[in-house]
Amino acid sequence: MPRGSRKWVVGALFIGFAIVLAVPAAAQVKIRFQTWHWGEKPWVNALDAFKDDFNKANPGIEVVRDESRYADKETVYTATSQAKAAADIAHFQHRPIPMFAERGYLLALDPFIEKEGGQKFLAQYDQAALEICKYKGKIYCLPDFVNPMGMLINMAHYKEVGLDPAKPPATWDQLVEYAKKLTTGSRYGIGLIGARQEGLFMRLNPFIWGAGGEYLTPDGKRSAMDTPEFLEGFKFYVELFTKYKVVPPGVIEQGAQEVRTQVAHEKVSMNISVPQAWKIVQAINPNMKVPETLTAVPVPAGPKKKVTAAEYGMRVISAYTKNPEAAWKVYKYWYSHDIQLRNFQIAAVLSARLDVKNGPEMQNDKFAKVYSAQAQYAKLEPRIPEWPKIGDAVITAVQEAFSGVKTPEQALKDAHASANRTLSGQ
Amino acid sequence: MRSGHAWHDRHLGYFFVLPATLMLAAVLIFPAFITVKASITPEGGSGWNLTLVHYLKAFRDPVLWQTFKNTFAFVAWSLLGHFVLGLGLALALNQALPGQTFFRLVTLIPWTIPDVVAGILFRWVLNPIHGAMNPLIRLVFPSFPAEFQWLSNPTLAFPSVIVANIWRGYPLVMVMLLAGLMAIPRELYEAAAVDGAGKARRFFHITLPGLSTIILIALALDMVWEFRRFALVVAMTGGGPGTLTEVLSTLVYKTYFQFFTFEYASAMAILMSAVLFILSLPYIILVGREQ
Numbered sequence: 001m002p003r004g005s006r007k008w009v010v011g012a013l014f015i016g017f018a019i020v021l022a023v024p025a026a027a028q029v030k031i032r033f034q035t036w037h038w039g040e041k042p043w044v045n046a047l048d049a050f051k052d053d054f055n056k057a058n059p060g061i062e063v064v065r066d067e068s069r070y071a072d073k074e075t076v077y078t079a080t081s082q083a084k085a086a087a088d089i090a091h092f093q094h095r096p097i098p099m100f101a102e103r104g105y106l107l108a109l110d111p112f113i114e115k116e117g118g119q120k121f122l123a124q125y126d127q128a129a130l131e132i133c134k135y136k137g138k139i140y141c142l143p144d145f146v147n148p149m150g151m152l153i154n155m156a157h158y159k160e161v162g163l164d165p166a167k168p169p170a171t172w173d174q175l176v177e178y179a180k181k182l183t184t185g186s187r188y189g190i191g192l193i194g195a196r197q198e199g200l201f202m203r204l205n206p207f208i209w210g211a212g213g214e215y216l217t218p219d220g221k222r223s224a225m226d227t228p229e230f231l232e233g234f235k236f237y238v239e240l241f242t243k244y245k246v247v248p249p250g251v252i253e254q255g256a257q258e259v260r261t262q263v264a265h266e267k268v269s270m271n272i273s274v275p276q277a278w279k280i281v282q283a284i285n286p287n288m289k290v291p292e293t294l295t296a297v298p299v300p301a302g303p304k305k306k307v308t309a310a311e312y313g314m315r316v317i318s319a320y321t322k323n324p325e326a327a328w329k330v331y332k333y334w335y336s337h338d339i340q341l342r343n344f345q346i347a348a349v350l351s352a353r354l355d356v357k358n359g360p361e362m363q364n365d366k367f368a369k370v371y372s373a374q375a376q377y378a379k380l381e382p383r384i385p386e387w388p389k390i391g392d393a394v395i396t397a398v399q400e401a402f403s404g405v406k407t408p409e410q411a412l413k414d415a416h417a418s419a420n421r422t423l424s425g426q
Numbered sequence: 427m428r429s430g431h432a433w434h435d436r437h438l439g440y441f442f443v444l445p446a447t448l449m450l451a452a453v454l455i456f457p458a459f460i461t462v463k464a465s466i467t468p469e470g471g472s473g474w475n476l477t478l479v480h481y482l483k484a485f486r487d488p489v490l491w492q493t494f495k496n497t498f499a500f501v502a503w504s505l506l507g508h509f510v511l512g513l514g515l516a517l518a519l520n521q522a523l524p525g526q527t528f529f530r531l532v533t534l535i536p537w538t539i540p541d542v543v544a545g546i547l548f549r550w551v552l553n554p555i556h557g558a559m560n561p562l563i564r565l566v567f568p569s570f571p572a573e574f575q576w577l578s579n580p581t582l583a584f585p586s587v588i589v590a591n592i593w594r595g596y597p598l599v600m601v602m603l604l605a606g607l608m609a610i611p612r613e614l615y616e617a618a619a620v621d622g623a624g625k626a627r628r629f630f631h632i633t634l635p636g637l638s639t640i641i642l643i644a645l646a647l648d649m650v651w652e653f654r655r656f657a658l659v660v661a662m663t664g665g666g667p668g669t670l671t672e673v674l675s676t677l678v679y680k681t682y683f684q685f686f687t688f689e690y691a692s693a694m695a696i697l698m699s700a701v702l703f704i705l706s707l708p709y710i711i712l713v714g715r716e717q
Contacts, residue, residue: 075683099686194578196664249554252578252667267555389685396668403667405580411668426483 210302512599545661646709
């Protein structure tokens with residue numbers, strides 16, 4: 001190639017590279033929206049609609065999909081936060097919020113909230129759930145959904161064994177009696193979680209608290225798991241499997257999704273679940289006419305009180321976001337009335353936004369109104385930094401009792417001792 | 427000018443290895459330094475306010491000691507299984523049989539499957555309701571329980587994880603031993619056969635001595651791999667039932683990412699590395715002697 005031509009080629013290549021490199025600089029801001037629900041039906045439909053609508057209405061900002069997995073969402077967020085590369089907006093349940101705030105991983109939302117009207121803006125949301133978003137005087141999230149636990153029952157199975165679905169079990173004795181009747185050769189009365197995941201607590205806690213048990217002493221300084229009441233609730237949960245044999249085998253391997261799969265394939269007749277479980281069951285088995293087959297009922301009351309657990313979904317903005325203003329815009333859009341209502345319609349989560357929660361759609365929905373009515377009985381486990389370790393000891397105790405490694409009494413005793421060691425800083 | 431060229435020639439190699447060295451420093455040395463520093467920093471602390479309290483806590487932690495025992499048992503049984511299965515298959519694949527190449531490829535398949543996939547695979551196979559294991563056993567033993575629990579059974583959970591790990595990891599040892607077998611001169615076997623040595627004597631007096639160095643290297647490398655095994659255990663049991671299948675890697679992970687005690691988890695990781703280094707010393711000495 002002649003030397004003169006070579007200069008032109010090199011020059012053209014250089015200009016071409018410069019253009020290619022310059023184009024991204026003028027491109028839109030990308031906001032990574034992280035949740036494990038990108039990989040779940042029907043949630044992904046709500047998320048895709050949200051993403052597409054926002055991107056269309058806001059040409060300068062692009063919401064991009066950022067996937068995590070339920071089992072390691074906190075792990076991923078911790079690791080990426082330490083690298084100062086966490087997703088701009090991430091999704092968790094309520095438990096890790098204090099830990100993340102303490103470590104400086106979360107952006108305090110107070111300045112944005114002030115600009116939106118302060119208390120008037122916050123008044124739109126469930127106030128009890130909003131308290132969970134506060135840490136050391138600052139607000140680190142808005143509550144997305146408030147999901148009290150209820151129970152899904154298979155009406156067809158009930159009728160088969162002569163039970164009336166309109167009269168679900170209201171006490172523990174009735175729960176055992178019904179579960180025994182529903183347990184046939186190929187089917188079990190109730191699905192339970194025994195796998196090491198936070199969903200276990202939402203199934204276990206109604207029984208612990210229903211018996212009058214508490215995890216901590218009133219001053220929060222010592223474990224209260226050595227009380228007869230705590231043992232009563234713990235034993236009842238375990239004995240549904242070990243003594244009454246109304247739970248499918250392999251309970252230690254069963255997580256929330258496995259149990260929902262059992263419901264979808266009619267291997268179990270009852271399941272303590274979150275409000276959106278029926279939609280997930282429908283997605284797992286599209287052939288099952290879920291609204292005609294399943295119905296929602298309250299969790300049976302314990303001997304001491306009627307109480308249930310709850311799941312609070314929160315979205316956070318990373319303290320390391322490079323575009324806080326754009327992230328807030330996306331965040332606020334997610335929490336708008338129309339998006340929250342659509343999330344309920346598609347994924348059946350109970351929005352913490354009051355105008356959606358109290359609106360006709362949720363109030364008239366067959367499943368939502370039952371779950372929503374349980375909110376007044378909902379309770380959370382202790383929100384202390386030591387909870388993850390205490391919770392792990394409790395799960396260990398549940399698994400040891402399920403598998404027969406230890407008696408429920410010994411397993412709980414060891415968990416109690418472990419919790420006290422944790423609380424004393426050992 | 428001549429001395430400049432000589433300097434250049436003497437030091438050129440350093441420039442070639444510089445990129446790899448920088449990468450090694452970034453992905454290995456720097457994180458190791460950060461981990462060591464975290465392990466001697468008070469919980470929630472920062473800067474250079476140092477302490478050994480996490481190491482003292484580790485030495486007093488009964489859960490950590492139990493997990494060390496679990497890990498040693500896991501590694502020992504896995505190594506034994508890999509050696510027995512690997513050596514057996516290597517001896518078989520060293521024979522001049524029809525389809526030798528095909529079988530050599532097939533026996534490598536477990537090694538190509540990622541740990542977490544292997545764990546999920548075995549979890550499905552061993553599922554008491556939907557798994558394939560129980561129906562297969564019932565074909566031979568019809569009285570075997572239809573919904574027998576494997577991973578929820580306190581006696582069988584750990585052996586199940588070990589069997590899965592043996593299946594997943596034997597090809598590494600097999601390939602190394604096969605290479606060693608192929609390097610043993612056939613004339614030695616022919617001479618021994620002429621002298622009247624049977625198969626057993628040939629195995630113990632020719633094969634094993636000929637493989638001794640390779641066996642040590644294979645088991646040393648395998649030990650390092652198995653000590654760090656994580657994804658397969660998490661996918662199969664999550665460390666349960668209770669803590670029966672908890673190994674060091676899963677405990678460190680849990681302590682760091684679930685309990686948010688970064689400093690104590692770092693101390694546990696350093697202790698794990700120290701033990702692994704001590705166990706690897708025979709291999710390091712052997713390689714040094716070979717060189």
